[in-house]
Amino acid sequence: MTSSNVLLKPPLLEVAAQLFKQIREATDDGVGVTRESYGRGETIALNLLADFATQQGLLCRFDQGANLIITLPEQPVGQHIIIGSHLDSVPQGGNFDGLAGVVAGILILLHIKALPPSQQKPVQVLALRGEESAWFGKAYMGSLALLGKLTAEDLNLKARDTGQPLREAMTALNISIDKIEQGEPLIELANVAAYLELHIEQGPIMVARKWPIASVSGIRGNIRHNRITCKGETGHSGAVPRWMRKDAVLACAELLSHLDEHWRVLQQMGMDLVMTCGIFSTNSASHALSVIPGEVQFSFEVRSQDTATLEQFYQLMKSECQDISRSRGVEFVFDRKLYTAPALMSEDWVNKISMACEQLDIKTEIVASGAGHDAAVFANAGIPSGMIFIRNEHGSHNPHEAMDLKDFFLGVQALHIAIHS
Ligand SMILES: [Zn+2]
16 A cells, blocks of 8 residues: 555545535435435535635635536646536435536545645546536436536427526526537646546345445446337127137236246346336226236336347347237337437456455445436446445435445545555
């Protein structure tokens, strides 16, 4: 271990506890926390962190997307590493989603600030706005705007609570709308060496496996249909024999059980895959106990870190639909196919973070992220990216998120070691 990667001192853990408490109280909504994208709670959190960082002798400024950038008072020259995450939350959300990553960055900056200048790495903390899709129906607005990828159509999206278009909410914060509309990046991409994000895990794997922290291999992309309609034929449930039926529910049940089996096999072969049919319904206006169901509407979603796996599973679904159409006399009608590209973390950073875990003597494995994160936007823009997950109980996007501060501190240490390796 060189002198520059000596571990962060425990008093910094106290600093983190105070910041989490202060921001939770300031954005408390009575149930959880509410930090609206490009709105009130998000701005409160940004300002509190800016005040704190300034008091500590760090330099704060807001970029052209009204995100907060925190740096050392004298930023070392050369390309810099960004440690970033978001400060908005879902309505009645949890305190750690997003905020943990920004607080982690601040702790690392405070630690680096105390090192001799020759050992200071060029690190910037980026507290992003607008990551949650809950407010405007669009995720990653802050990072997309920064990288010149937020569209004019996106800017017309309206807030779920106030109906205010995103364009107006951004203008009120003095954000450079003209540049965003023209697709101009708001940061100098050539100056960015890497984007690193620490985030709570939003699924149950790490708690179940007893891994306090983990390096993330990538962020799953997806293929979705909001609505697939299976059209069969209604009939009297007592009068029509099995061979003459066109039962839409049984057709869909067969489809889903076949897909579940394909999923099991592909996963056994080592492929990264999750499939969900979250909406499944007969027509409530006409369905009845004694009527053979003539129509089912359902949603389809497959997620994977691998583009080829996504497409392969999608084609399996389509071919199953064809087979079942023939055998059961039904028809499947698809709405628009929606695609979100997966994002792989850079192998170099995945390894550095894994090695840092090893150095800290932590038993863990590399995990895939099922949930989306700003790191996906940076990775897909060609910036080498890495993520570290912190164990968290009770899921996320709810007030019951439970991250142990000891786990958080291990994650910050690992991130720090990885940066200095
Ligand atoms: Zn998040």
